Amino acid sequence: MKSNAGTAPRIIPSRRQLSWFLCLRVLVITLFLGGAIFYQVQSTGYRPGSVLSYHYGLVGLSYLHALLSALALPRLKSVRCFIQSQLVWDLVVVAAFIYLTGGIDSPFSFLFIFVILCSGVFCRRKEILFTASAAAILYGSLVELQFFGYLPHPPWASFRPFVNEGEVFYAVFINVSGFFLTALLSGALAERFQKSEQALEKAEIDYVELEKLNQTLIANITSGLMIINEQGRIRSFNAAAAKITGYSLPEVYNRPTADIFPQIHVLDSNGFIVVGRGEGFFLDKERQLRPLGYSSSLVKDPQEKTLGLLVSFQDLTHLKEMEEALKQADRLAAVGRLAAGMAHEIRNPLASISGSVQLLMEGSNVSRDDLRLMRIVVKEADRLSRLLTDFLEYARPVPPKFEITDVSALLDELADMASSDPRFEKVKIVRDYPPGEKIRLDRQQIFQAVWNLVINAAEVLESGGTLRLGVLSRRGEIFVQDSGQGIPENIRDKIFEPFFTTKNNGTGLGLATTHAIVEAHGGKIEVSSVPGGGTRLTIKLQAR
Incomplete structure (x- = not known):
């Protein structure tokens, strides 16, 4: 496996950079060829067939080539081939210009250095050395051909008829050394420039990625x-x-x-x-x-x-609601502990009172008025016992044991119980659910919660009406709907509070117990009015 250490990946120049290169070349052509033409005109004037004609031709060709290159630039398929062709053209033009201005005596041999520097901007070190080698070969060939007399000597040329070996060696050595030193320096600078551009490009890419990441975080937080x-x-x-x-x-x-x-x-x-x-x-x-x-x-x-x-x-709305629920749970826990401690203290005297009164009622000397009073005492003792039982169920709820439950079967059982209860004698029960609807819940607790809702509806429908039981298993909802008069808006927020009741003989703990059971399941109860009269109480359970 070859190591790429020390080799900078190539950076492809943009079309904008190439456009600047073409503009700079036109400027150099105008400066040097134009300057040479101006010097010749000032010195000797224009004569047909003189060197000025060749200078004009070289300038024209250079401008034409620059124009054609600019037109081809937008349609480029290979930038590398375009750059190489431009460098080859520049080398040939510089060699021709040196030939026209005296060969070994031309002061413009340094123009090859410009070509090498241009290659350093767009090429890697190997290609820069190839450019320097081509410049050395062209210049050396030009001087050697002049030395051996193989170059044509037009009458306007400033060639010396004889050039000694020392001058040739000196000119070739100086210029070729300059070409390769320039190539080595340009290669080193080009590599550093390319590495700097790569680091800058990477930093720009990282910056763009970071900006996108920040925008994504801000949008999704x-x-x-x-x-x-x-x-x-x-x-x-x-x-x-x-x-x-x-x-x-x-x-x-x-x-x-x-x-x-x-x-x-x-x-x-x-x-x-x-x-x-x-x-x-x-x-x-x-x-x-x-x-x-x-x-x-x-x-x-x-x-x-x-x-x-x-x-x-x-x-913080939801958090405040949770805090309030926790406070209520803490209060219920305190009430539960108090109720558990008082249960025996209350139930034992009640049992003693009820038992003693019942024994007295069996006596033969009890008057009718006393018997009526004793029955009231027993009845109230039983009511207090039921109230205590309901209070304990509300204050000390048992954590639910979740299991997949056939809610349709649960409601069927409730409907059958209600049908045999005298309180539902005038109530029509409608089963609004298909068989086999299942929800994950505590069957015993939800049975108690729904039964409390059903009993509450029966008391509302004392004079008759319709009671509808339904299930929406996909939403985790069970509802009890009655066709009564509805719940007034001013008491709708209070119906789940303990000991709140609108009935003469109610304890005010049935709906409160239902609310506690549903909250223990992580759900909630919604109260809504039914078009045409009536109320729907919906138990909404969380999907599990």
Whole structure:
């Protein structure tokens, strides 16, 4: 395996660089050939058949070649071949010019160095040495042919009739040495230039990639980001910020921050306010206040000049709801511990009272009025016992045991139970679900939760109506719908609170227990009105 160490990969010149090369060549031709023509005209004047005619011809050919090269440049298929052909042409033109201006006595032999330098701009070291070798061969051949008298000597030429060996050796040695030294230096400089261009190109590519990465991160980050200028106006707004607030960038651009974030303070008399962690509120698209958490930092340029303030923020609505749920869970846990401690203290006296009264009721000397009072005592003791049982179920919920459950069969069982219950005598039960609908849940707990909803609906439909049971398994939803009068808006938020009831003999724990069971499943209950009258209570469970 060959090592590429020390060999710089070739950088292909652009068409713009080649255009500059052609323009520079026309300038050099005009300068040197034009200068030679001007000198000849001033010295001897123009005579037909003189060297000026050849100079004019050489200038014309050079301009024509430059024009043809410029026309061919946009249609190039091989840049390398184009560059090589240009260098060959330049070598031939320089050799012809030296011939016309005296051969070994010509002062323009240094023009070969220009050609070598041009090759150093576009070629690698090997090709630069080839160019220097070609220049050395052309110049050496020209001088040797002049020395041996093989070159034609037109009458206008400034050739000396005889050239000694020492002059030939000296001219060839000096010029060829200059050609190769120039080639070596140009090669070294060309390699360093190419490496520098490659490093610059790589840095530019890295910069573009980094910019794309930053744009992708800003576009996809879940936190809202905005940049605020020194006037306290919004200058940038990412996609997450638009999603959180409901405002797009055009809607908030250059607006004062206080219009949307009234409780985020970004400026004071000393300038920007940097906040490590803060909380406040913002106005969403519906102009409702919603909680948010935010932090801010200064945006600076490479010279450490402050450009603005970057504010990162998150919507805390869901988090606040979770905090409230945790607080409620803590309260329930405390109530549960208290209830567990009091259960025996309450139940034992109740059992003693109920048992003692029942024994007294069996006596033969009990009057009718006393018997009626004793029945009231037993009845109330039983009611307190049921209330205590319901309270314990609410305050100390058992963690659900999830399993794939045939919800259709569960609702069938509930419907059969309801059909045999006297409370549903005037209620028509509609089963709005296909067989075999399955959801992952705790069967016993969800059975209890739905039964509580069914009982609540039966009490609403005391004078008759329709009770509809349904399942949407793809959404993880179970609903109970009645055709009653509906739930008034002013109490809709309270129906799941413990001990809240609108019934004379209700405990206010049935719907509260259902709510606790559903929350333990990670779901929620939605209350909605049904067109034409009635209420639908939907248990929405998380997909598992």
